[in-house]
Amino acid sequence: MSDHAAAHDPSVRFADTSPSRTPRRGGTRVAHSPGQIALALAIALFLIVFLVAPVATVAYVAFTEKGTGAPTLVNFLDFARTDLFVRSFWNSVYVSAMTVVWASVLALPLAYLTTRFEFRGAALVQTLGFLPLIMPPFVGAVAMQLLFGRNGTVNLLLDEWFDFKIGVMEGLNGVIFLQAIHYFPFILINLSAALRNIDRAMEEAAQNLGSHGFRLFRRIALPLAMPGYVAGASLVFVKVFDDVASPLLLNVKEMLAPQAYLRITSIGIDDPMGYVISVVLIAIAVVTMWGSARVLKGKDYATVQRGGGGLARRRLTRGQSALAYAVVLLVLALVLAPHVGLLLLSFATVWSFSPLPDGYTLAHYARVLGDSSTYIKNTLLYAGLAAAIDVAIGGAIAYLVLRTRLPGRQMLDWLAGAALAVPGVVLGIGYLRAFYGVTLPGGVPMATLWIMIVLAIAIRRLPYALRAAYAALQQISVSLEEAAENLGATKSRTVRRVVIPLMTGGLLAGFVTSFATAAVELSAVLMLVQNNSDAPLSYGLYVLMQTPAGRGAGAALGVIAVVIVAICMGLSQLAIDRSQRNRGLDI
């Protein structure tokens, strides 16, 4: 399960994106064929045009005077002098940090419980850990409001029975609550993997010397698993900081990423403030990644044991066991809440000021499958194209990095990985600004074409596909290729007849994961959709959720999105299983 989990996990750990540390067995292989050089140049060109240029444009606008183009810091001064922006900045920092805190509170006990104790619920925890990843937070935002808001289900019942209400969905707390529930699996997955990699003797030695219980966890297990925790926590921090749609759907506007969006859409693409905010967003992402990499430097404690059996899991007493189940069930309830809420909302006639909907109907589904079905068609088209682009480019970069000595190949890897540091809203703004001036024959600005949405999504998902490609290629022994060349196959024929067939399972899994996450991408899309007929499902959902009348249909779209993503995750699991079985038979 854990291996598959790693392949599924759409997180890319900042600390180890580079595969260059793996020893290259093909070290003495000669020659860069013209084909390889052409391929590398084509990928470089693609990344420069669709990633570097838009981001550079954003930076350029932020650091120059409006109109004259003279270099200046005056825009940043304006930013620092505007109360709204400063407040938004600190709100974003606060929300992101508190989300990390609450996500840790959810993830730490689950990770420790499932990796260190005999606990029957472990499989349940593993599965529930993945549920939130199927649905991005903005999808369930309105449903959570209806369940946990001031006049939501929980508070109506609490008020009736015990005469009090809880304010978990009020203002910034609502964003924190929603994000923590959605993003704690990133910490759970990374931390569990790190805990599993600790030699059991590390903790036994501590027990032997008199340590146990919480002290054992705090002094030994947690420090040794810290790299995994930091990787997960920094990812959560950046994701929350960059999220545009979730705060907006919870009616929280005073956060930085939403401000960038609001500024550009309300004042226009000539106003420098949106660009300044974008630069701040990138800086925060880069600083967080750099910080986490620095914290982790020299702390790769992977201490997989030399010999000896698996981890000796400790037994829980009856009381501890009851407590453990209580915790797991509570977390499970929280994790399922947005899903349940969304499902209820999608079938609800009216749901307002009551614990449950007044009545149930299929009308919302009829509506979204009828006149709103373009959203679904667009989503399938865009996500499919984006995933195909990602797998092609990711596979090519993985091949160039792992199998050739082409100068500058690490640069491609680095560029593709750098997409992680670019928030969706920034990429969207960059595309608007960089490609609005470029007009096609017929006078249509390039930025308004639907293909730009596809390209933005593809760039956003590229790091994930790249990781899948590395994983797939690293499992293929170089000697298999050498054998083909030895028997007379040229490099390109070897790639076609040996490498690609062997990578298919891994690439397929990468395709499906990219597809699934691309299908619910919103922040870049939000900037780039010019008219409703070009909009994908995530955009439709966002628009519909804005009005009480549209909520039902929005929820129905959300349910459809969740189903699409869930099916994809299942398929990708299947692809990985099958390719592993095939390899098992071959060897």
Added chain:
Amino acid sequence: MSGTMSKAVSIDIRGVNLSYGATRILKGIDLSIRPGEFFAFLGPSGCGKTTLLRLIAGFAQAQTGQVLLDGQDVAGLPPWKRDVGMVFQSYALWPHMTVAKNVAFGLEERRLLRREINAKVAEALELVGLAAYADRRPAQLSGGQQQRVAVARTIAIEPKVLLLDEPLSNLDAKMRVSVRRELRALQQRLGLTTIFVTHDQEEANTICDRIAVMEAGTIRQVGTPMELYERPDNLFVAGFLGSANILDGKAVNGVFEVAGGARLPLPGGVQVPAGARLVFRPQHAALSITGALRGPVVHREFLGATVRYGVRVADSEILVDAPFQSGSDLHAVGDTVGIALPSERALYLAA
């Protein structure tokens, strides 16, 4: 601590049975280890020796039986309340702490005063000769030094007994010889009851007072290294310690008939158990013109002080060691030779 060492304690294991699911790991183990003894659990991998050690440390739970330290049953105590020091095979030094922090850990868990902790850490590191390395990280030390840190960390808490789980297995061959001497010297100085787990008979023979030879979850024999070598109780012990010739046959009327025809007279008073086989060491036999066992030399190895011959008798090859002196004539491969075996050197052992 060397001066303040409390008296050494005995370890008694009574009627221990331990299974993981349907797999029986330990079967009816009974064992008494004397205070201050350096004791070895010796056996091939999978024989249960490490499990028995972990049982004493509290990391494994037996279904039946008792573990007594100094006469006290510790079965109900968790590992952290046993005061049983264990050195792990992988050393298990915590990479996020310095050497001094590693050694201080157990003392901190015992809530000692900082002043006492510092003194005891210094003393323990002094004892293993690593006082100068206190501020290093484990990763900056060699394998042998890491092992000494692991020992220092364990003895710093002044445990009742010391358990060593294959402590030499991660060291290279040269280091092993010096480290095992150090371990022996340290144990003698501390007077600690110590159990050493190993699959290497040489390690066990060279540093331990007594050895329990284990096979498939049972103890086959307990004794000093010399006793086990000279008077093995059974074929397993005979074959596991040193090389031995083992020949099928049966006892008839005061004579042992070896499969293939040779007959060895049994001295009066020798009991031959049912299903017994003839066992003798290569250096206890000699090549001679006469001899009950005869056959061609099929193989010759020069070992320095001795020459080892392989002689085919019936279906088996018998090894015989002859002392080597320069100028002496050697038998060639193909020569037919006889093997003389003093009857007091012949052992008749069952499985």
